[in-house]
Amino acid sequence: MKIYILFFLMSLSVALCAQTQKQLYISNDDHTDYMWTANEEQYKEAFLEMLDYYIAQSDQTASLPSAFQSRFNCDGTYWLWEYEKHKTPAAFQKLIDKIKSGHISVPYNAMVSCYGAIPAEGILRGMYYAGHLERKYGIKLDQAVAMENQTLPLGLGSLWAGSGVKYSWKGVCNCATKVKDLKKRDKEIYWYKGLDDSSVLMKWYSITGDNMQLGGYAEARNPSHAVDQLTALCTSPQYPYHIAGAFGYGWDDLRTTTDIFPATAREKTTPERQIIVSNHSDFFKAFEAAYGKVIPQESVAYGNEWDLYSASMAEVSAKVKRSVEKLRAAEAMSAIAGLGDKDFGAGLADMRQEAWMALGIYYEHDWTADGPVKRDDRAAWQRKVENRLTSYVDSLHIKATQKLGNQIKKNGNQTRFYAFNPLSWKRTDICDIPYRGSGAAKVFEVSSNKEVPSQKITSNGKQFIRILATDIPSVGYKVYKLIEGNPKSFPIAASFENNELENDFFKIKTTNLGVITSLVDKRNGNREWVANVNGKFMNDLGSGTNQSGVVRLEQNGPVSATIICQSKEPLSHTTRITLYHDIPRIDIHNEITENFSNVQSWSFSYNLDGAEVWHEETGAILKARLTTQGGHYASMNARFDWLTLHHFADIHDGKNGITLSNADCSFMKLGNSAFGDLDTQTRQLSVLAGGQVDGENLGILKQDGDSLFIQRFALGMHRDFNAAESMRFSLEHQNPFVCGFVTGTEPTLPEKEYSFLSITNPDIILWGIKPAEDGYDKGMIARVWNFMDNSSEFKLSFEKDIHSAFQATHVETDLRPAGVVNGDLQESIGKNQIKTFRVVLKSN
Numbered sequence: 045m046k047i048y049i050l051f052f053l054m055s056l057s058v059a060l061c062a063q064t065q066k067q068l069y070i071s072n073d074d075h076t077d078y079m080w081t082a083n084e085e086q087y088k089e090a091f092l093e094m095l096d097y098y099i100a101q102s103d104q105t106a107s108l109p110s111a112f113q114s115r116f117n118c119d120g121t122y123w124l125w126e127y128e129k130h131k132t133p134a135a136f137q138k139l140i141d142k143i144k145s146g147h148i149s150v151p152y153n154a155m156v157s158c159y160g161a162i163p164a165e166g167i168l169r170g171m172y173y174a175g176h177l178e179r180k181y182g183i184k185l186d187q188a189v190a191m192e193n194q195t196l197p198l199g200l201g202s203l204w205a206g207s208g209v210k211y212s213w214k215g216v217c218n219c220a221t222k223v224k225d226l227k228k229r230d231k232e233i234y235w236y237k238g239l240d241d242s243s244v245l246m247k248w249y250s251i252t253g254d255n256m257q258l259g260g261y262a263e264a265r266n267p268s269h270a271v272d273q274l275t276a277l278c279t280s281p282q283y284p285y286h287i288a289g290a291f292g293y294g295w296d297d298l299r300t301t302t303d304i305f306p307a308t309a310r311e312k313t314t315p316e317r318q319i320i321v322s323n324h325s326d327f328f329k330a331f332e333a334a335y336g337k338v339i340p341q342e343s344v345a346y347g348n349e350w351d352l353y354s355a356s357m358a359e360v361s362a363k364v365k366r367s368v369e370k371l372r373a374a375e376a377m378s379a380i381a382g383l384g385d386k387d388f389g390a391g392l393a394d395m396r397q398e399a400w401m402a403l404g405i406y407y408e409h410d411w412t413a414d415g416p417v418k419r420d421d422r423a424a425w426q427r428k429v430e431n432r433l434t435s436y437v438d439s440l441h442i443k444a445t446q447k448l449g450n451q452i453k454k455n456g457n458q459t460r461f462y463a464f465n466p467l468s469w470k471r472t473d474i475c476d477i478p479y480r481g482s483g484a485a486k487v488f489e490v491s492s493n494k495e496v497p498s499q500k501i502t503s504n505g506k507q508f509i510r511i512l513a514t515d516i517p518s519v520g521y522k523v524y525k526l527i528e529g530n531p532k533s534f535p536i537a538a539s540f541e542n543n544e545l546e547n548d549f550f551k552i553k554t555t556n557l558g559v560i561t562s563l564v565d566k567r568n569g570n571r572e573w574v575a576n577v578n579g580k581f582m583n584d585l586g587s588g589t590n591q592s593g594v595v596r597l598e599q600n601g602p603v604s605a606t607i608i609c610q611s612k613e614p615l616s617h618t619t620r621i622t623l624y625h626d627i628p629r630i631d632i633h634n635e636i637t638e639n640f641s642n643v644q645s646w647s648f649s650y651n652l653d654g655a656e657v658w659h660e661e662t663g664a665i666l667k668a669r670l671t672t673q674g675g676h677y678a679s680m681n682a683r684f685d686w687l688t689l690h691h692f693a694d695i696h697d698g699k700n701g702i703t704l705s706n707a708d709c710s711f712m713k714l715g716n717s718a719f720g721d722l723d724t725q726t727r728q729l730s731v732l733a734g735g736q737v738d739g740e741n742l743g744i745l746k747q748d749g750d751s752l753f754i755q756r757f758a759l760g761m762h763r764d765f766n767a768a769e770s771m772r773f774s775l776e777h778q779n780p781f782v783c784g785f786v787t788g789t790e791p792t793l794p795e796k797e798y799s800f801l802s803i804t805n806p807d808i809i810l811w812g813i814k815p816a817e818d819g820y821d822k823g824m825i826a827r828v829w830n831f832m833d834n835s836s837e838f839k840l841s842f843e844k845d846i847h848s849a850f851q852a853t854h855v856e857t858d859l860r861p862a863g864v865v866n867g868d869l870q871e872s873i874g875k876n877q878i879k880t881f882r883v884v885l886k887s888n
Contacts, residue, residue, distance in 0.1 A: 065315070067287045067330060068274040069322035070264045072098075072305045073117040074294030075191065078155055079417050079425050080410035082298045090299045091123045092130060095139060095148070097301045102147040105306050111320040112309045115147050117291070119189055120155040121173050125401060140181045149323035150174075151187040152209055152855070154404025158193050159200050160351030160688045161361065161710045162407050163368045164663035164878070165812065167203050168854045170404030172817060173397070175855025178208075179818065186210040186325055188244075191292075192261045193409050194223045195683055198345035198676055199664030201246075202238030206878055207854040211328035212236065213247040213291055215261035218254070220412055220742055221349060222719040223683050226251045226259070230680060232283050233331070235341040239664050239676075240830075240877035243341065245328050247289060250282070255295075262295040267308040271319055285335055289327040296415075344671055344678040345661060352686050352711060353411035356743030357423060358734030359753045360430050362708040364406055367437040369707070372775075373466035373782050374437060375814035376519050377444035380800050382820040383844075383885075384451055384792040389815070392440055399436035402429045412742045423748040445784040452523060453795035454788025459526040460490065464782040465516040467775055468803050468810030472515060473627060474603055475781045476501065476508040477526070486531035487511050490523040491796040497534040497625065499601025512603045512626055513781055517799035519813060523786060534602030537625035543595060545607055547623045550630060556593035558609035558619025558634070559584045565761050567628070573702060573761070577649035577728040583621075583632050583757065584647040585733070586614045615640055629760050629777065636733065636753040641746045643735030645713065646755065648704060649728045655697045657714060657729065658765065660690040663878060665767045665831065668714055669724055677722060684722040686711040686732055692774040693729060696765040705758040705774035706731060731757070768807045768831035775809075798843075805838040807831050808873060816882060817856050823848075823884035825856055830873040840869040844885040852882045 074094055078087055098116035105114040118124070128136050142148040152174040159167060174185055188209040190196055194216045204212065218226050229250040236246035251259030256266070257273065264270045270290035277283045294300040309319040320326065354361045381388040389396075406429045413419045452462060463475040479485060479500065487498045487509060498511045509526065516522050538547040545552045551570075553562035560582035563573040574581050579588045593611025598620065600606075606622040616638040622631040634646065657668040661676075668687060669675025677684065689712040694703045706712075715726025733755055736743040747753075758777035762769060788795075803810050811829045816822035830836060845867025850858040862881050863870045873879050 064286065066275060066278045066317040067320065068271055068278070068317055069289035069320045069327035070267050070270055070305055070308065071117055071289065071291040071322040071324055072115065072264070072293045072300070072302070073119055073291065074297060074300035075261055075292060076119050076156060077296055077410050077415065078405070078408050079422050080412070080415035081296055081417070083417055083421065084425070086298060088126050088130065091126045094299060094301060095123065095127055098148060099138060099142055101303060102142055108306065111313070111318060112306050113147065113321060114303070114306055115149070115321050115323040117324055118148065118150040119191065120153055121150055121177070122154045122401070122405060124150060124177065125154070125173060140183060143183050146323050146326065149187065149325060150185065151189050152185055152204070152207055153188050154401055155408045156189060156191045157407040158351040158354070158409045158411060159190055159197050159407070159662055160195065160348035161354045162662065163365055163690055164199070164203060165371065166364070166368045166403045167200070167662065168207060169400045171207055171855050172400040173404065175853065175857050176817065178855070178857050188212050190214060191409065192217045193350040194218070194221045194226060195346040195349045195351065197662035197688065198343060198666060199238065199662040201236040201244050202240050202242050202878065203663040203854065204244050205238065205242035206880065208857065209244055211245045211325060213324065215259060215263055215292055216251060216255065217261060218251050220414070220738070222738070223349065223681060224720065225680050231340050231342055233285070234339055237341045237343045239343065240874050245332055245336070258290060260292070262292040263290040264293050265295055267293070267304055268312060271308065271312045275317060285331070287327070287331045287334055289322060291322070291324060343676070345666055345676050346678050346681060347683040348686055348688060348711065349683050350409055350411055352737045353413070353743040354407060355711060355732050355734050356411070356736045357426055357748050357750070358709070359747070359750045360427055361710065362754065363434055364430050365708060365710065367434045368403070369778050370437050370441055372779055372812055373464070374441040374444050375812060376466040377448050377464065377782065378440060379813050379815055379824050381444055381447040381451065382815050384790065385447070386820040388447060389440065389443065392436060392443070395436040395439065399433045402432040405429055406433070413744055414741055419744055423744045445782055448521070449784040449787050450790045451793045452521070452786045452788060453791035453793065454786050455795050460523055460786035461526065461783055462521040462523050462786055463513040463516055464521040464784070466519060466779055466782065468518050468801070469772065469806070470515050470517055471776055473513060473776060473781055474510055474624070475513040475783045476503070476510050477783045479507050479509045481528060483528055484530045485509055486527055486529050488525050488527065490525055495532045496524070497602035498531050499599070499603050501599050510601070510603050516781060517797060518802045519810070520797065520799035522797045523795060535625065536600055536605070537603060538600065538605035538623045540597045540600070540605065540607055545605065545621060545623055547605070547625065549628045550623060552621065552623070552630065554595065554607065554609060554621065555587070555589055556591045556595045556609055557587045557611040557613060558617070558621065559587060559589070560621070561589060563759070568700065568761065571700065573651055575649045575651040575727050577726060580647040580649055580728065582648045583619065583634070584649070585617060585644065587611070615644065629758050629773070631777065632757040632759070634755045636755070637751065639746055639749060639751045640734070641736070641740070643737055644733040645730040646733055646757070647728055647730045650695050650702060652695055652697045652700065652727060655695045655727065657693055657695050657724070658767065659687065659693040659712065660771070661688045662690070664876065668722070670722060673724070683719050684717045685719050686713055686737060689731060691778065692770050694765055694770045695729065699763065701762050701765050703760045703762065703770045703773050704729065705760070705777040707756040707778045709733065709755055768809060771809060771831060801840060801842045803828070803838055803840050805836055808836065808838045810840070811878065823882055825852070826869070826881045826883055827854070827878060828873060829878045830876060833875050835872060835874045837870070837872050842883070842885055847884045847886045849884070850882045852880045854878070854880050856880070856882065858882060
């Protein structure tokens with residue numbers, strides 16, 4: 045009996061020791077400062093050398109206790125991308141084996157990026173290589189990082205979680221920053237929770253000194269000192285936990301080859317503390333098991349800092365954004381093409397992989413461009429990466445446009461063309477088809493044989509016939525025939541006199557420079573939308589009421605009317621403003637036609653008192669107020685001068701509102717907001733046209749010599765604010781109908797009209813439809829976004845019944861079977877959630 049009592053007491057003692065012993069994790073990495081510390085070739089060699097070194101060190105320490113074995117963390121899949129390209133398959137398989145065993149770890153992200161400027165779909169495509177590795181090699185990744193930059197978007201956490209990410213850590217530079225309170229964070233470790241209630245376990249310590257101590261991006265630069273810091277941190281008032289971690293060794297070094305971590309773990313372990321050489325994931329798993337149910341949550345946005353520096357090459361960055369948007373139509377047409385040709389697009393497979401990696405690396409965090417690599421070299425690299433993306437997207441769009449025309453049945457010898465709608469609802473908009481004829485032409489809708497309004501227009505030196513294409517089906521088309529001869533007379537779209545452009549919806553007064561000084565909403569009691577705020581109006585580059593330019597009516601017809609305004613004030617620029625006969629939208633096409641170095645912006649001053657501003661951040665729709673005022677922005681550790689602006693910003697006062705669609709720029713300023721002050725009172729929103737927002741020492745000088753900047757907007761008015769409606773308005777503006785000629789050489793699609801799919805819930809938008817990355821045999825990927833603040837049901841129906849469907853991660857790895865009822869996908873979706881499905885249709 046005494047023996048049993050003694051055994052019990054010994055067991056209790058061991059258990060109590062395990063509960064009180066501090067578990068301190070230290071992790072080795074080499075922080076990648078790509079095209080900052082060194083160039084592409086130098087980093088490639090460094091990646092190969094370091095991975096070989098740590099694979100060997102893992103073998104050498106394999107006989108040691110697990111806590112003392114070598115582990116190394118890559119901070120992006122680009123390490124693996126280069127290793128796979130330049131090593132043998134056997135060597136790459138050994139690297140994969142080390143990832144499986146936990147001795148090498150890698151996050152989903154391709155590189156350490158600044159996420160505030162990246163479109164949501166760009167973030168996801170940038171992680172596609174990670175998804176490819178998961179499926180091909182059976183590995184499971186669980187990390188992502190957003191390092192060194194001092195700020196962090198709110199929506200990123202949801203995009204990560206939906207892709208498979210469970211854990212992240214953030215260490216800041218505390219340099220080149222306007223954020224002043226980084227040494228005091230409200231939460232040291234927490235659930236980084238999105239508006240959809242998904243979350244990522246985030247370690248983000250207050251910075252204790254320079255960036256080579258806790259809270260910095262090289263916390264474990266001195267592993268022994270890091271252990272002492274962690275020992276003091278554990279069970280302190282701000283960190284009442286016995287598990288802590290210090291990650292990051294490499295700092296700004298090009299290469300890191302050291303055996304100091306296993307040695308430090310052995311030397312510093314005592315009965316009171318266990319030191320563990322970490323791969324990051326082991327720390328998070330242990331911490332989650334011990335404290336995951338009691339730690340706090342956080343759902344706040346921190347604004348932007350280094351993210352802003354991509355505006356120092358504004359036009360190049362705009363090309364990236366345009367290409368991401370253009371994918372929507374190119375991939376939708378490709379999905380349809382694959383129904384009849386499983387090999388469609390096979391010749392672009394390598395370009396596609398390069399394009400996704402381009403999205404993973406374009407926004408690499410060293411846009412500061414203040415390191416050893418010359419600014420000119422950095423700028424040239426940015427252009428090269430952008431070209432990898434745009435070349436692929438343009439090639440796919442051209443091929444898919446031609447393929448769709450080939451697949452539509454043609455009847456007779458008439459010239460026929462289609463208007464394809466890539467969006468998931470029936471819509472009416474313009475369609476421009478190239479026209480080489482010298483005489484008049486008229487256009488008929490084939491299904492009804494009725495003539496449609498049409499007019500000749502000239503754009504970029506080329507001639508088109510513009511038509512009003514009505515009720516184009518969801519992800520589908522209507523076919524039209526073009527016949528020589530005088531068109532039927534339809535009412536003119538608008539009138540123009542004395543700088544006033546007017547149609548049935550709006551009366552607009554402009555200056556000669558394209559500044560809108562009055563916008564009257566005729567459907568809303570002739571309400572005036574424009575205000576004079578600090579001498580600026582709408583679409584105002586800074587000239588106010590200056591009339592130094594020239595304005596004229598460029599074209600007018602039964603479909604649309606466009607005025608063109610040209611001036612050299614304050615920069616040489618051309619503005620086109622277009623009104624439509626049957627579409628309640630104001631389109632604005634700006635071109636800045638000279639180089640500039642100073643920060644430039646387009647101001648939109650609105651006549652709404654006490655208005656709220658909602659905007660698309662990074663995969664989330666945010667209210668631009670502090671959390672203390674009912675909004676989404678943090679009241680500390682944040683920067684507020686330029687907020688993220690993706691598809692739209694919406695301004696409304698509860699009774700009236702205006703949506704600003706933004707096609708090319710990435711950031712906006714509320715009123716007179718400054719670094720630490722979010723101004724929600726001044727009735728003005730300014731869109732960043734470009735510039736080095738933090739001075740000439742950070743970013744690319746003088747836009748790298750560019751002298752053409754295309755920046756397009758659209759305005760639409762509404763009553764109550766509805767995020768889905770604002771997004772639909774913006775998507776329509778930014779996704780014009782695809783117009784292509786019908787050739788019928790491979791007739792598999794109807795000759796008059798066609799809809800590929802439909803979705804039932806108007807508050808749930810089909811974000812994209814595309815062929816599966818693993819080939820047409822794996823079906824299609826459908827991504828949907830719920831814009832409601834509550835969960836809901838939806839049905840997604842295709843022209844053919846569904847054979848099978850799976851919920852997948854955003855990087856296309858299957859999670860579970862999805863609901864298929866009577867051949868349709870019937871599923872639920874959480875509030876504010878983006879969900880991805882893989883769908884396989886039945887064959888004929």
